[in-house]
Amino acid sequence: MSKGGDPGLLTDEVRPLAQSQKSMKKREEILRAAIKIINTKGFAAATMTEIAAAIDLRDAALYYYFPNKQALAYAGHQRSLERFEAILIAVEAGGGTGLCKLRRFLRAVLEDGVVNGPQLYFGDHSYLDTAQQRAIDTWTVRLAKRLERFLEEGMADGTIATCEPRLVVQLLVGMLIWLTKWTPTTPGLTNERLLEAIETTALSGLAKPS
Amino acid sequence: MSKGGDPGLLTDEVRPLAQSQKSMKKREEILRAAIKIINTKGFAAATMTEIAAAIDLRDAALYYYFPNKQALAYAGHQRSLERFEAILIAVEAGGGTGLCKLRRFLRAVLEDGVVNGPQLYFGDHSYLDTAQQRAIDTWTVRLAKRLERFLEEGMADGTIATCEPRLVVQLLVGMLIWLTKWTPTTPGLTNERLLEAIETTALSGLAKPS
DNA sequence: GATAAATTCTAACTTGCGTTAGAATATCGA
DNA sequence: TCGATATTCTAACGCAAGTTAGAATTTATC
Numbered sequence: 001m002s003k004g005g006d007p008g009l010l011t012d013e014v015r016p017l018a019q020s021q022k023s024m025k026k027r028e029e030i031l032r033a034a035i036k037i038i039n040t041k042g043f044a045a046a047t048m049t050e051i052a053a054a055i056d057l058r059d060a061a062l063y064y065y066f067p068n069k070q071a072l073a074y075a076g077h078q079r080s081l082e083r084f085e086a087i088l089i090a091v092e093a094g095g096g097t098g099l100c101k102l103r104r105f106l107r108a109v110l111e112d113g114v115v116n117g118p119q120l121y122f123g124d125h126s127y128l129d130t131a132q133q134r135a136i137d138t139w140t141v142r143l144a145k146r147l148e149r150f151l152e153e154g155m156a157d158g159t160i161a162t163c164e165p166r167l168v169v170q171l172l173v174g175m176l177i178w179l180t181k182w183t184p185t186t187p188g189l190t191n192e193r194l195l196e197a198i199e200t201t202a203l204s205g206l207a208k209p210s
Numbered sequence: 211m212s213k214g215g216d217p218g219l220l221t222d223e224v225r226p227l228a229q230s231q232k233s234m235k236k237r238e239e240i241l242r243a244a245i246k247i248i249n250t251k252g253f254a255a256a257t258m259t260e261i262a263a264a265i266d267l268r269d270a271a272l273y274y275y276f277p278n279k280q281a282l283a284y285a286g287h288q289r290s291l292e293r294f295e296a297i298l299i300a301v302e303a304g305g306g307t308g309l310c311k312l313r314r315f316l317r318a319v320l321e322d323g324v325v326n327g328p329q330l331y332f333g334d335h336s337y338l339d340t341a342q343q344r345a346i347d348t349w350t351v352r353l354a355k356r357l358e359r360f361l362e363e364g365m366a367d368g369t370i371a372t373c374e375p376r377l378v379v380q381l382l383v384g385m386l387i388w389l390t391k392w393t394p395t396t397p398g399l400t401n402e403r404l405l406e407a408i409e410t411t412a413l414s415g416l417a418k419p420s
Numbered sequence: 421g422a423t424a425a426a427t428t429c430t431a432a433c434t435t436g437c438g439t440t441a442g443a444a445t446a447t448c449g450a
Numbered sequence: 451t452c453g454a455t456a457t458t459c460t461a462a463c464g465c466a467a468g469t470t471a472g473a474a475t476t477t478a479t480c
Protein backbone atom coordinates (compact mmCIF):
# COMPACT_ATOMS: atom_id res chain seq x y z
CA MET A 1 0.00 0.00 0.00
CA SER A 2 2.76 2.34 0.89
CA LYS A 3 4.52 2.25 -2.45
CA GLY A 4 2.04 0.37 -4.63
CA GLY A 5 -0.36 3.28 -4.58
CA ASP A 6 0.58 4.83 -7.88
CA PRO A 7 0.96 2.17 -10.57
CA GLY A 8 4.43 2.91 -11.84
CA LEU A 9 3.49 6.52 -12.30
CA LEU A 10 6.22 8.97 -11.42
CA THR A 11 8.01 6.76 -8.96
CA ASP A 12 11.56 7.87 -8.26
CA GLU A 13 13.55 6.06 -10.89
CA VAL A 14 17.12 5.84 -9.77
CA ARG A 15 17.52 6.02 -6.04
CA PRO A 16 21.07 5.48 -4.83
CA LEU A 17 19.87 7.14 -1.66
CA ALA A 18 19.04 5.70 1.73
CA GLN A 19 17.63 2.28 1.14
CA SER A 20 18.95 0.75 4.33
CA GLN A 21 16.10 -0.34 6.54
CA LYS A 22 17.41 1.54 9.53
CA SER A 23 17.47 4.89 7.82
CA MET A 24 13.86 4.61 6.76
CA LYS A 25 12.95 5.67 10.26
CA LYS A 26 14.79 8.93 9.84
CA ARG A 27 13.23 9.41 6.46
CA GLU A 28 9.86 9.25 8.13
CA GLU A 29 10.92 11.83 10.68
CA ILE A 30 12.02 14.18 7.97
CA LEU A 31 8.82 13.66 6.04
CA ARG A 32 6.66 14.31 9.06
CA ALA A 33 8.57 17.47 9.97
CA ALA A 34 8.45 18.70 6.38
CA ILE A 35 4.73 18.10 6.08
CA LYS A 36 4.09 19.93 9.31
CA ILE A 37 6.13 22.97 8.36
CA ILE A 38 4.93 23.10 4.76
CA ASN A 39 1.38 22.84 6.03
CA THR A 40 1.73 25.84 8.29
CA LYS A 41 4.00 28.19 6.35
CA GLY A 42 3.72 26.97 2.79
CA PHE A 43 6.32 25.37 0.55
CA ALA A 44 8.36 28.44 -0.29
CA ALA A 45 8.58 29.70 3.28
CA ALA A 46 9.52 26.28 4.61
CA THR A 47 13.28 26.30 4.36
CA MET A 48 15.39 23.17 4.23
CA THR A 49 17.31 24.54 7.19
CA GLU A 50 14.15 24.78 9.28
CA ILE A 51 12.94 21.33 8.33
CA ALA A 52 16.32 19.85 9.16
CA ALA A 53 16.54 21.75 12.44
CA ALA A 54 13.20 20.30 13.49
CA ILE A 55 14.91 16.94 13.88
CA ASP A 56 18.36 18.21 14.86
CA LEU A 57 20.03 18.01 11.47
CA ARG A 58 21.75 20.35 9.07
CA ASP A 59 20.06 21.20 5.81
CA ALA A 60 22.61 19.32 3.72
CA ALA A 61 21.82 16.08 5.54
CA LEU A 62 18.35 16.06 4.02
CA TYR A 63 19.84 15.45 0.60
CA TYR A 64 20.96 12.05 1.79
CA TYR A 65 17.29 11.05 1.93
CA PHE A 66 15.66 13.17 -0.76
CA PRO A 67 17.17 14.42 -4.02
CA ASN A 68 15.78 17.92 -3.53
CA LYS A 69 13.17 20.03 -1.82
CA GLN A 70 10.56 19.47 -4.48
CA ALA A 71 10.88 15.70 -4.21
CA LEU A 72 10.55 15.97 -0.46
CA ALA A 73 7.35 17.91 -0.80
CA TYR A 74 6.05 15.55 -3.43
CA ALA A 75 6.68 12.62 -1.12
CA GLY A 76 4.81 14.54 1.56
CA HIS A 77 1.78 14.94 -0.67
CA GLN A 78 1.87 11.27 -1.56
CA ARG A 79 2.13 10.31 2.06
CA SER A 80 -0.85 12.48 2.92
CA LEU A 81 -2.98 11.02 0.17
CA GLU A 82 -2.01 7.52 1.22
CA ARG A 83 -3.26 8.26 4.71
CA PHE A 84 -6.44 9.75 3.35
CA GLU A 85 -7.02 6.74 1.17
CA ALA A 86 -6.37 4.40 4.09
CA ILE A 87 -9.09 6.18 6.01
CA LEU A 88 -11.49 5.87 3.10
CA ILE A 89 -10.75 2.18 2.73
CA ALA A 90 -11.41 1.54 6.39
CA VAL A 91 -14.65 3.48 6.33
CA GLU A 92 -15.88 1.80 3.17
CA ALA A 93 -15.09 -1.60 4.62
CA GLY A 94 -17.20 -0.78 7.66
CA GLY A 95 -20.39 -0.62 5.65
CA GLY A 96 -23.59 0.98 6.92
CA THR A 97 -25.70 3.84 5.65
CA GLY A 98 -24.27 6.85 3.89
CA LEU A 99 -24.64 8.91 7.02
CA CYS A 100 -22.86 6.26 9.09
CA LYS A 101 -19.93 6.26 6.73
CA LEU A 102 -19.73 10.03 6.69
CA ARG A 103 -19.81 10.08 10.46
CA ARG A 104 -17.09 7.47 10.77
CA PHE A 105 -15.04 9.27 8.18
CA LEU A 106 -15.07 12.52 10.13
CA ARG A 107 -14.04 10.76 13.32
CA ALA A 108 -11.30 8.86 11.52
CA VAL A 109 -9.79 12.01 10.06
CA LEU A 110 -9.64 13.65 13.46
CA GLU A 111 -8.05 10.59 15.05
CA ASP A 112 -5.56 10.33 12.22
CA GLY A 113 -4.63 13.94 12.86
CA VAL A 114 -3.50 13.36 16.42
CA VAL A 115 -1.63 10.19 15.52
CA ASN A 116 0.09 11.18 12.32
CA GLY A 117 0.17 14.94 12.61
CA PRO A 118 -1.07 17.47 10.06
CA GLN A 119 -1.28 16.49 6.42
CA LEU A 120 -1.27 18.10 3.00
CA TYR A 121 -4.74 16.98 1.93
CA PHE A 122 -6.10 18.97 -1.00
CA GLY A 123 -3.63 21.73 -0.30
CA ASP A 124 -1.71 23.94 -2.68
CA HIS A 125 0.87 22.16 -4.81
CA SER A 126 1.63 24.71 -7.50
CA TYR A 127 5.31 24.39 -6.62
CA LEU A 128 5.49 20.87 -8.06
CA ASP A 129 6.28 19.78 -11.62
CA THR A 130 3.41 19.78 -14.04
CA ALA A 131 3.58 15.99 -14.09
CA GLN A 132 3.64 15.77 -10.32
CA GLN A 133 0.76 18.18 -10.08
CA ARG A 134 -1.30 16.09 -12.43
CA ALA A 135 -0.53 12.96 -10.47
CA ILE A 136 -1.62 14.59 -7.22
CA ASP A 137 -4.64 16.14 -8.87
CA THR A 138 -6.04 12.98 -10.41
CA TRP A 139 -5.43 11.08 -7.21
CA THR A 140 -7.14 13.79 -5.17
CA VAL A 141 -10.11 13.91 -7.50
CA ARG A 142 -10.49 10.17 -7.23
CA LEU A 143 -10.46 10.35 -3.44
CA ALA A 144 -12.96 13.18 -3.44
CA LYS A 145 -15.28 11.11 -5.64
CA ARG A 146 -15.25 8.33 -3.08
CA LEU A 147 -16.26 10.86 -0.47
CA GLU A 148 -19.05 12.09 -2.69
CA ARG A 149 -20.26 8.53 -2.93
CA PHE A 150 -20.97 8.52 0.79
CA LEU A 151 -23.32 11.41 0.24
CA GLU A 152 -24.95 9.82 -2.77
CA GLU A 153 -25.47 6.61 -0.88
CA GLY A 154 -26.98 8.58 1.96
CA MET A 155 -29.33 10.37 -0.40
CA ALA A 156 -30.36 7.00 -1.79
CA ASP A 157 -30.92 5.29 1.55
CA GLY A 158 -32.69 8.29 3.02
CA THR A 159 -30.13 9.22 5.66
CA ILE A 160 -28.76 12.34 3.99
CA ALA A 161 -30.57 15.39 2.72
CA THR A 162 -30.73 16.37 -0.92
CA CYS A 163 -27.59 18.26 -1.92
CA GLU A 164 -24.86 18.62 -4.51
CA PRO A 165 -22.22 16.12 -3.36
CA ARG A 166 -19.39 17.77 -5.24
CA LEU A 167 -19.93 21.08 -3.50
CA VAL A 168 -20.68 19.67 -0.07
CA VAL A 169 -17.53 17.57 -0.11
CA GLN A 170 -15.48 20.66 -0.76
CA LEU A 171 -17.15 22.43 2.13
CA LEU A 172 -16.39 19.54 4.46
CA VAL A 173 -12.84 19.36 3.20
CA GLY A 174 -12.49 23.06 3.90
CA MET A 175 -13.48 22.53 7.51
CA LEU A 176 -11.03 19.68 7.89
CA ILE A 177 -8.11 21.40 6.22
CA TRP A 178 -8.65 24.48 8.30
CA LEU A 179 -8.54 22.34 11.43
CA THR A 180 -4.86 21.60 10.91
CA LYS A 181 -4.11 25.32 10.97
CA TRP A 182 -5.88 26.66 14.03
CA THR A 183 -6.22 23.70 16.38
CA PRO A 184 -2.51 23.74 17.27
CA THR A 185 -3.01 27.22 18.71
CA THR A 186 -6.05 26.17 20.74
CA PRO A 187 -4.90 24.53 23.97
CA GLY A 188 -7.19 22.32 26.01
CA LEU A 189 -9.15 21.24 22.98
CA THR A 190 -10.10 17.59 22.99
CA ASN A 191 -10.95 15.59 19.92
CA GLU A 192 -14.33 14.75 21.39
CA ARG A 193 -15.41 18.37 21.66
CA LEU A 194 -14.14 18.95 18.17
CA LEU A 195 -16.03 16.01 16.75
CA GLU A 196 -19.16 17.10 18.52
CA ALA A 197 -18.84 20.57 17.05
CA ILE A 198 -18.37 19.16 13.58
CA GLU A 199 -21.35 16.86 13.86
CA THR A 200 -23.53 19.64 15.21
CA THR A 201 -22.44 21.99 12.46
CA ALA A 202 -22.39 19.73 9.45
CA LEU A 203 -24.63 16.76 10.25
CA SER A 204 -27.48 17.76 12.52
CA GLY A 205 -27.19 21.38 11.42
CA LEU A 206 -26.92 24.62 13.32
CA ALA A 207 -30.50 25.68 12.67
CA LYS A 208 -32.85 24.47 15.37
CA PRO A 209 -36.09 23.01 13.99
CA SER A 210 -38.86 25.38 15.00
CA MET B 211 -13.89 53.64 7.64
CA SER B 212 -11.16 52.92 5.19
CA LYS B 213 -8.37 54.46 7.19
CA GLY B 214 -9.97 55.13 10.52
CA GLY B 215 -10.33 51.46 11.25
CA ASP B 216 -7.31 51.01 13.47
CA PRO B 217 -7.06 53.79 16.03
CA GLY B 218 -3.55 55.04 15.44
CA LEU B 219 -2.22 51.53 15.79
CA LEU B 220 0.61 50.74 13.43
CA THR B 221 -0.44 53.15 10.74
CA ASP B 222 2.31 53.91 8.27
CA GLU B 223 4.11 56.79 9.88
CA VAL B 224 5.99 58.66 7.23
CA ARG B 225 4.55 58.21 3.80
CA PRO B 226 6.18 60.34 1.16
CA LEU B 227 4.67 57.88 -1.30
CA ALA B 228 1.71 58.21 -3.57
CA GLN B 229 -0.71 60.52 -1.81
CA SER B 230 -2.16 62.03 -4.94
CA GLN B 231 -5.81 61.17 -5.23
CA LYS B 232 -5.43 59.86 -8.75
CA SER B 233 -2.83 57.30 -7.88
CA MET B 234 -4.97 55.78 -5.15
CA LYS B 235 -6.81 53.94 -7.89
CA LYS B 236 -3.63 52.20 -8.96
CA ARG B 237 -2.80 51.44 -5.37
CA GLU B 238 -6.09 49.61 -5.14
CA GLU B 239 -5.31 47.63 -8.26
CA ILE B 240 -1.98 46.55 -6.84
CA LEU B 241 -3.55 45.62 -3.54
CA ARG B 242 -6.23 43.55 -5.17
CA ALA B 243 -3.74 41.72 -7.37
CA ALA B 244 -1.41 41.13 -4.45
CA ILE B 245 -4.18 39.75 -2.26
CA LYS B 246 -5.31 37.42 -5.00
CA ILE B 247 -1.85 36.03 -5.66
CA ILE B 248 -0.85 35.81 -2.01
CA ASN B 249 -4.10 34.04 -1.31
CA THR B 250 -3.45 31.35 -3.89
CA LYS B 251 0.31 30.81 -3.70
CA GLY B 252 1.26 32.19 -0.33
CA PHE B 253 3.36 35.19 0.57
CA ALA B 254 6.80 33.74 -0.19
CA ALA B 255 5.82 32.30 -3.55
CA ALA B 256 4.08 35.49 -4.63
CA THR B 257 6.84 37.45 -6.30
CA MET B 258 6.80 41.19 -6.73
CA THR B 259 7.36 40.61 -10.43
CA GLU B 260 4.23 38.49 -10.68
CA ILE B 261 2.11 40.92 -8.72
CA ALA B 262 3.31 43.79 -10.88
CA ALA B 263 2.80 41.85 -14.09
CA ALA B 264 -0.82 41.22 -13.12
CA ILE B 265 -1.51 44.90 -13.76
CA ASP B 266 1.07 45.47 -16.49
CA LEU B 267 3.82 46.98 -14.39
CA ARG B 268 7.42 46.19 -13.53
CA ASP B 269 8.29 45.07 -10.06
CA ALA B 270 10.18 48.24 -9.24
CA ALA B 271 7.07 50.32 -9.86
CA LEU B 272 5.36 48.76 -6.86
CA TYR B 273 7.84 50.51 -4.57
CA TYR B 274 6.32 53.79 -5.58
CA TYR B 275 3.15 52.74 -3.76
CA PHE B 276 4.43 50.48 -1.00
CA PRO B 277 7.76 50.65 0.85
CA ASN B 278 8.30 46.91 0.57
CA LYS B 279 6.67 43.55 0.04
CA GLN B 280 5.85 43.06 3.70
CA ALA B 281 4.05 46.38 3.91
CA LEU B 282 2.09 45.47 0.80
CA ALA B 283 0.97 42.22 2.38
CA TYR B 284 0.15 43.95 5.64
CA ALA B 285 -2.02 46.42 3.79
CA GLY B 286 -3.69 43.46 2.13
CA HIS B 287 -4.53 41.89 5.46
CA GLN B 288 -5.88 45.17 6.74
CA ARG B 289 -7.98 45.59 3.66
CA SER B 290 -9.41 42.11 4.05
CA LEU B 291 -10.30 42.64 7.68
CA GLU B 292 -11.91 45.96 6.82
CA ARG B 293 -14.14 44.19 4.32
CA PHE B 294 -14.95 41.51 6.82
CA GLU B 295 -15.83 44.08 9.42
CA ALA B 296 -17.99 45.96 6.95
CA ILE B 297 -19.95 42.79 6.35
CA LEU B 298 -20.38 42.26 10.08
CA ILE B 299 -21.56 45.80 10.59
CA ALA B 300 -24.14 45.48 7.87
CA VAL B 301 -25.41 42.18 9.22
CA GLU B 302 -25.58 43.44 12.78
CA ALA B 303 -27.47 46.54 11.64
CA GLY B 304 -30.06 44.33 9.94
CA GLY B 305 -31.25 42.83 13.21
CA GLY B 306 -33.30 39.65 13.44
CA THR B 307 -32.71 36.35 15.14
CA GLY B 308 -29.28 34.77 15.51
CA LEU B 309 -30.03 32.38 12.68
CA CYS B 310 -31.15 35.22 10.44
CA LYS B 311 -27.92 37.07 11.04
CA LEU B 312 -25.85 34.00 10.42
CA ARG B 313 -27.72 33.36 7.19
CA ARG B 314 -27.29 36.92 5.99
CA PHE B 315 -23.64 36.81 6.94
CA LEU B 316 -22.97 33.76 4.79
CA ARG B 317 -24.71 35.31 1.83
CA ALA B 318 -22.87 38.58 2.30
CA VAL B 319 -19.48 36.90 2.36
CA LEU B 320 -20.21 35.10 -0.89
CA GLU B 321 -21.42 38.26 -2.56
CA ASP B 322 -18.42 40.18 -1.31
CA GLY B 323 -16.23 37.53 -2.87
CA VAL B 324 -17.49 38.08 -6.38
CA VAL B 325 -17.34 41.85 -6.04
CA ASN B 326 -14.04 42.34 -4.28
CA GLY B 327 -12.22 39.15 -5.13
CA PRO B 328 -10.54 36.76 -2.73
CA GLN B 329 -9.39 38.00 0.64
CA LEU B 330 -6.88 37.13 3.33
CA TYR B 331 -9.37 36.47 6.13
CA PHE B 332 -7.89 34.50 8.99
CA GLY B 333 -5.07 33.32 6.76
CA ASP B 334 -1.42 32.78 7.52
CA HIS B 335 0.56 35.89 8.35
CA SER B 336 3.70 34.50 9.92
CA TYR B 337 5.71 36.52 7.41
CA LEU B 338 4.76 39.82 9.06
CA ASP B 339 6.52 41.66 11.88
CA THR B 340 5.70 40.54 15.38
CA ALA B 341 3.92 43.84 15.91
CA GLN B 342 1.98 43.52 12.69
CA GLN B 343 1.05 39.97 13.53
CA ARG B 344 -0.30 41.02 16.89
CA ALA B 345 -2.31 43.80 15.29
CA ILE B 346 -3.88 41.39 12.80
CA ASP B 347 -4.41 38.76 15.47
CA THR B 348 -6.23 40.96 17.93
CA TRP B 349 -8.35 42.41 15.17
CA THR B 350 -9.18 38.96 13.88
CA VAL B 351 -10.09 37.67 17.32
CA ARG B 352 -12.38 40.60 17.83
CA LEU B 353 -14.15 39.94 14.55
CA ALA B 354 -14.48 36.25 15.35
CA LYS B 355 -16.07 37.15 18.67
CA ARG B 356 -18.73 39.14 16.86
CA LEU B 357 -19.44 36.11 14.74
CA GLU B 358 -19.70 33.95 17.84
CA ARG B 359 -22.24 36.38 19.16
CA PHE B 360 -24.59 35.50 16.31
CA LEU B 361 -24.50 31.93 17.50
CA GLU B 362 -24.98 32.89 21.14
CA GLU B 363 -27.94 35.09 20.22
CA GLY B 364 -29.38 32.22 18.24
CA MET B 365 -28.97 29.84 21.16
CA ALA B 366 -30.74 32.37 23.34
CA ASP B 367 -33.64 33.04 21.01
CA GLY B 368 -34.07 29.37 20.16
CA THR B 369 -33.10 29.51 16.50
CA ILE B 370 -29.73 27.82 16.81
CA ALA B 371 -28.81 24.48 18.34
CA THR B 372 -26.62 24.12 21.40
CA CYS B 373 -22.97 24.28 20.44
CA GLU B 374 -19.59 25.74 21.28
CA PRO B 375 -19.56 29.03 19.37
CA ARG B 376 -15.79 29.34 19.37
CA LEU B 377 -15.35 26.01 17.61
CA VAL B 378 -18.28 26.32 15.27
CA VAL B 379 -17.10 29.72 14.06
CA GLN B 380 -13.75 28.24 13.15
CA LEU B 381 -15.46 25.46 11.22
CA LEU B 382 -17.54 27.96 9.28
CA VAL B 383 -14.51 30.12 8.65
CA GLY B 384 -12.71 27.06 7.32
CA MET B 385 -15.45 26.48 4.78
CA LEU B 386 -15.37 30.09 3.68
CA ILE B 387 -11.60 30.36 3.43
CA TRP B 388 -11.43 27.17 1.48
CA LEU B 389 -13.98 28.59 -0.97
CA THR B 390 -11.52 31.16 -2.22
CA LYS B 391 -9.10 28.39 -3.18
CA TRP B 392 -11.18 25.90 -5.14
CA THR B 393 -14.08 27.89 -6.57
CA PRO B 394 -11.86 29.62 -9.16
CA THR B 395 -11.15 26.19 -10.66
CA THR B 396 -14.82 25.23 -10.75
CA PRO B 397 -16.44 26.72 -13.86
CA GLY B 398 -20.19 27.12 -14.15
CA LEU B 399 -20.62 27.51 -10.43
CA THR B 400 -23.18 30.12 -9.45
CA ASN B 401 -23.29 31.83 -6.10
CA GLU B 402 -26.82 30.61 -5.58
CA ARG B 403 -25.88 26.96 -5.81
CA LEU B 404 -22.96 27.61 -3.52
CA LEU B 405 -25.10 29.34 -0.95
CA GLU B 406 -27.63 26.55 -1.09
CA ALA B 407 -24.90 23.98 -0.50
CA ILE B 408 -23.59 25.94 2.46
CA GLU B 409 -27.01 26.32 4.02
CA THR B 410 -27.78 22.66 3.51
CA THR B 411 -24.47 21.64 4.99
CA ALA B 412 -24.12 24.01 7.90
CA LEU B 413 -27.59 25.25 8.75
CA SER B 414 -30.22 22.61 8.04
CA GLY B 415 -27.62 19.86 8.31
CA LEU B 416 -26.71 16.97 6.06
CA ALA B 417 -28.39 14.34 8.23
CA LYS B 418 -31.99 13.78 7.24
CA PRO B 419 -34.38 13.57 10.20
CA SER B 420 -35.57 10.00 10.36
C1' DG C 421 4.27 74.30 -25.99
C1' DA C 422 7.41 74.50 -21.83
C1' DT C 423 8.35 73.46 -17.18
C1' DA C 424 7.55 70.77 -13.17
C1' DA C 425 5.71 66.91 -10.96
C1' DA C 426 4.26 62.24 -11.04
C1' DT C 427 4.87 57.70 -12.62
C1' DT C 428 7.37 53.85 -14.60
C1' DC C 429 11.43 51.80 -16.45
C1' DT C 430 16.25 49.77 -16.81
C1' DA C 431 20.13 48.06 -14.63
C1' DA C 432 22.62 46.76 -10.93
C1' DC C 433 23.25 45.38 -6.06
C1' DT C 434 22.36 42.21 -2.08
C1' DT C 435 20.75 38.58 0.45
C1' DG C 436 18.73 34.21 1.46
C1' DC C 437 18.33 29.70 0.30
C1' DG C 438 18.63 25.44 -2.46
C1' DT C 439 22.19 22.71 -3.74
C1' DT C 440 26.79 20.37 -4.18
C1' DA C 441 31.48 18.56 -3.07
C1' DG C 442 34.22 16.66 -0.15
C1' DA C 443 35.86 16.09 4.57
C1' DA C 444 34.68 14.27 9.15
C1' DT C 445 32.31 11.33 12.23
C1' DA C 446 29.43 7.57 13.61
C1' DT C 447 27.87 2.74 13.13
C1' DC C 448 28.53 -1.96 12.47
C1' DG C 449 30.36 -6.56 11.15
C1' DA C 450 34.37 -9.58 11.49
C1' DT D 451 40.27 -3.42 17.20
C1' DC D 452 40.02 -2.53 12.45
C1' DG D 453 38.13 -1.66 8.11
C1' DA D 454 34.04 -0.58 5.48
C1' DT D 455 29.85 1.53 5.09
C1' DA D 456 26.46 4.77 6.46
C1' DT D 457 25.43 9.19 8.04
C1' DT D 458 26.23 14.02 8.98
C1' DC D 459 28.92 18.10 8.75
C1' DT D 460 31.46 22.35 6.91
C1' DA D 461 32.22 25.41 3.29
C1' DA D 462 31.27 27.25 -0.84
C1' DC D 463 28.63 28.05 -5.29
C1' DG D 464 24.79 29.93 -8.04
C1' DC D 465 20.47 31.64 -8.74
C1' DA D 466 16.19 33.79 -7.81
C1' DA D 467 13.94 37.55 -5.94
C1' DG D 468 13.59 41.86 -2.98
C1' DT D 469 15.37 46.19 -3.22
C1' DT D 470 17.60 50.61 -4.75
C1' DA D 471 19.39 54.44 -7.75
C1' DG D 472 18.85 57.04 -11.28
C1' DA D 473 17.35 57.68 -16.02
C1' DA D 474 13.32 57.95 -19.02
C1' DT D 475 8.69 58.86 -19.86
C1' DT D 476 4.24 60.32 -19.04
C1' DT D 477 0.90 63.60 -17.08
C1' DA D 478 -0.53 67.88 -15.36
C1' DT D 479 -0.38 72.97 -15.03
C1' DC D 480 0.32 77.49 -16.67
